[in-house]
Amino acid sequence: MSSRTVSRRKRVVRKQEASEFRFTREDVESISQALGESDKLKAQRMAAWEKFESLPMPSTSDEPWRRTDIRGLDLDRIKLQASGKTPVASELLQPLVAESHGALLVLRPGHAPEFQEEENLQEQGVVFTDWATAVREHAEILDRTMDTVVPAEDGKFAALAAAMSQEGVLLYVPAGVRLQQPLHSIFWAPGIDAAFFHRVLIVLERGASAVFFHETASPTENEGQTVHAGIVEISVAEEASLKFVEVQNLGRHVWNFTHERAKVAREGRLDWIFGAVGSQLTKTFSDLDLTGQGAEGRFSGFYFANERQHFDHDTQQNHLAPNTMSDLLYKGALVDQSRSVWQGMIYVAPEAQKTDGFQANRNLILSKKARADSIPGLEILADDVRCTHGATVGQLEDLPIYYLMTRGFPREEAERMMIDGFFAPIMERIPFDGVRERFRGMIEVKLGN
Amino acid sequence: MTDILEVKNLHTSIDGQKILKGVNLIVREGEIHALMGPNGTGKSTLANVLMGHPSYEVTKGQILFKGEDLTEMATDERARMGLFLAFQYPVAIPGVSVANFLRQAINAHRKARDPEYKGIPIPEFRKLLKEKMDLLEMAHEFAGRYLNDGFSGGEKKRAEILQLATLEPSIAILDETDSGLDIDALRIVANGVNTLSGPDLGVLIITHYQRILNYIKPDKVHIMLDGQIVESGGADLAQHLEEQGYDWVREKHNGKVKG
Numbered sequence: 001m002s003s004r005t006v007s008r009r010k011r012v013v014r015k016q017e018a019s020e021f022r023f024t025r026e027d028v029e030s031i032s033q034a035l036g037e038s039d040k041l042k043a044q045r046m047a048a049w050e051k052f053e054s055l056p057m058p059s060t061s062d063e064p065w066r067r068t069d070i071r072g073l074d075l076d077r078i079k080l081q082a083s084g085k086t087p088v089a090s091e092l093l094q095p096l097v098a099e100s101h102g103a104l105l106v107l108r109p110g111h112a113p114e115f116q117e118e119e120n121l122q123e124q125g126v127v128f129t130d131w132a133t134a135v136r137e138h139a140e141i142l143d144r145t146m147d148t149v150v151p152a153e154d155g156k157f158a159a160l161a162a163a164m165s166q167e168g169v170l171l172y173v174p175a176g177v178r179l180q181q182p183l184h185s186i187f188w189a190p191g192i193d194a195a196f197f198h199r200v201l202i203v204l205e206r207g208a209s210a211v212f213f214h215e216t217a218s219p220t221e222n223e224g225q226t227v228h229a230g231i232v233e234i235s236v237a238e239e240a241s242l243k244f245v246e247v248q249n250l251g252r253h254v255w256n257f258t259h260e261r262a263k264v265a266r267e268g269r270l271d272w273i274f275g276a277v278g279s280q281l282t283k284t285f286s287d288l289d290l291t292g293q294g295a296e297g298r299f300s301g302f303y304f305a306n307e308r309q310h311f312d313h314d315t316q317q318n319h320l321a322p323n324t325m326s327d328l329l330y331k332g333a334l335v336d337q338s339r340s341v342w343q344g345m346i347y348v349a350p351e352a353q354k355t356d357g358f359q360a361n362r363n364l365i366l367s368k369k370a371r372a373d374s375i376p377g378l379e380i381l382a383d384d385v386r387c388t389h390g391a392t393v394g395q396l397e398d399l400p401i402y403y404l405m406t407r408g409f410p411r412e413e414a415e416r417m418m419i420d421g422f423f424a425p426i427m428e429r430i431p432f433d434g435v436r437e438r439f440r441g442m443i444e445v446k447l448g449n
Numbered sequence: 450m451t452d453i454l455e456v457k458n459l460h461t462s463i464d465g466q467k468i469l470k471g472v473n474l475i476v477r478e479g480e481i482h483a484l485m486g487p488n489g490t491g492k493s494t495l496a497n498v499l500m501g502h503p504s505y506e507v508t509k510g511q512i513l514f515k516g517e518d519l520t521e522m523a524t525d526e527r528a529r530m531g532l533f534l535a536f537q538y539p540v541a542i543p544g545v546s547v548a549n550f551l552r553q554a555i556n557a558h559r560k561a562r563d564p565e566y567k568g569i570p571i572p573e574f575r576k577l578l579k580e581k582m583d584l585l586e587m588a589h590e591f592a593g594r595y596l597n598d599g600f601s602g603g604e605k606k607r608a609e610i611l612q613l614a615t616l617e618p619s620i621a622i623l624d625e626t627d628s629g630l631d632i633d634a635l636r637i638v639a640n641g642v643n644t645l646s647g648p649d650l651g652v653l654i655i656t657h658y659q660r661i662l663n664y665i666k667p668d669k670v671h672i673m674l675d676g677q678i679v680e681s682g683g684a685d686l687a688q689h690l691e692e693q694g695y696d697w698v699r700e701k702h703n704g705k706v707k708g
Contacts, residue, residue: 398503399540400540400542402503402540403536403540403542405523405524406500406525406528406533406534406536407554407557407616408525408557408558408561408616409554409557410523410557414525417542417545417550417553420544420545421542421544421595422543
């Protein structure tokens with residue numbers, strides 16, 4: 001079944017279309033060839049290209065894109081190129097727990113990946129590697145799992161990323177293996193007038209468990225535009241448990257489009273935490289499919305926009321089996337003239353009885369010109385379920401600020417305390433101090449401290 | 450030297466409406482004062498004006514504290530000078546635990562005194578907090594809860610007293626701290642105030658009822674009517690109010706209080 005249940009493809013004649021990408025079939029073929037892909041992978045890639053070519057550029061007359069206008073993106077200047085030489089920002093390389101990472105993988109488009117490993121992963125049968133190595137040495141995993149979670153049909157940019165991705169991360173944890181240390185990967189893509197693509201594929205076999213932190217980042221360039229399109233595919237098998245934290249910290253010149261989807265099988269558990277602070281514009285589709293009885297997914301979002309940033313997060317919680325539980329909490333703060341859109345849907349299939357679905361989006365508007373749109377939705381086809389949703393857009397209130405000031409806090413500190421308190425429910429869901437520190441640092445930067 | 454809070458001929462208005470019409474009051478460290486009066490006479494306004502609530506405008510008069518004129522001073526500066534207000538309706542601060550809040554509050558106070566101050570070390574703070582909570586007979590898990598968020602009325606008032614104990618002000622104003630408390634909670638709060646009061650703390654208890662004064666013995670009692678303090682006396686004045694109500698005050702001062 002198609003799990004995207006809202007009618008979102010009403011097309012009308014567009015007056016002014018976004019420009020088209022200048023990529024060709026030959027570009028796609030040469031990427032496949034460079035990676036040395038199997039026939040199956042190549043066929044998938046070419047099919048994605050055809051899908052991409054057949055779909056029009058999204059426009060604001062398409063429902064999912066109604067509040068996100070990409071006509072300001074000048075695709076004529078965008079070309080394939082290696083990423084720039086700016087070294088990875090040092091704070092990104094900080095260990096997540098005490099002194100160490102379980103493993104750290106740094107990807108830079110067009111450059112060799114860097115890999116440090118502290119926990120001996122190979123011995124346990126774990127694969128944590130870059131895309132080229134995955135294609136070369138673990139084709140059977142890719143053949144079996146890739147594109148099964150995020151099909152290219154998901155959208156124009158899903159098809160584009162599937163066709164053009166040369167970089168990526170594969171995390172494969174075999175049945176019963178429970179990793180202790182967090183795995184950490186960074187996709188670092190400096191560049192102007194470039195298009196960068198990458199995909200993340202996470203496969204946890206039955207009873208496996210892992211904690212994985214992935215960051216997509218680049219330094220801000222003062223002029224030009226860059227496109228990033230990505231795919232995140234997560235497959236959590238029966239009784240497996242994954243904690244996945246991802247951070248989007250792209251430069252302010254980047255237009256970012258991602259399709260992300262997790263499938264959680266019977267008694268599986270996913271704790272998915274999402275932080276977004278970068279890019280000029282972001283449009284993300286994140287879907288959680290609870291496909292087996294007793295599957296659970298917790299979905300936490302943190303975003304903080306400033307200047308003229310535009311974040312559009314589209315989430316879908318699909319309950320496709322009985323006794324499943326999903327809990328989405330997205331919290332965002334906005335300053336300056338930034339804008340956020342969150343559109344969420346809980347879908348409960350007819351057979352998904354005894355389902356609990358929760359969904360809440362809270363926005364804190366910190367300046368007069370910022371704006372947040374929050375659009376929750378429920379589509380429930382089973383009758384014995386418990387689903388709640390809530391959306392709020394609010395400002396800092398005077399009374400708590402006054403209260404804090406009576407305790408000796410200067411106004412600025414009082415406001416900061418309220419903002420920290422606002423994000424606390426998300427922070428508490430973040431594993432490891434090192435990751436929490438990164439999130440705190442992002443708040444600091446946004447508040448100009 | 451004894452720290453003194455002195456209110457001189459204080460007039461204030463909110464949205465153009467006159468509330469305080471010439472309040473005079475002196476509270477010294479080591480003293481317990483009770484400010485009583487019917488609802489709507491300006492008692493809570495006085496508490497908030499002393500603390501510098503931005504909605505109230507001081508149109509005339511002065512507030513002096515430790516020899517400094519507070520009238521133009523921001524709320525947080527007053528707090529750091531040693532003035533404390535326990536709220537009638539304490540405000541929830543979601544996401545900020547009692548412990549985290551108190552630690553940061555201590556740091557705000559100490560940093561104001563010493564810009565180089567690096568913050569209270571965690572072990573020192575834990576010890577301090579434990580002492581204060583034990584003093585007030587509070588369960589330690591209280592420290593981990595979000596401040597006033599989902600607290601019962603009694604818990605909120607106890608959290609106010611815990612803040613008072615931790616921040617160690619020289620003058621504390623308790624605004625209707627007794628309202629909405631059952632008798633057990635009232636006793637606990639009153640015991641807390643009694644435990645904390647001493648030569649280094651002056652207390653101004655604002656209350657509608659005589660009830661709390663069964664547990665806290667004031668040195669002085671003031672009666673407020675229509676924006677002025679019209680009677681001042683000893684503890685017996687509160688007892689008199691309890692027996693006679695406010696009618697005699699109204700009759701005695703009818704017409705004397707400027708409208």
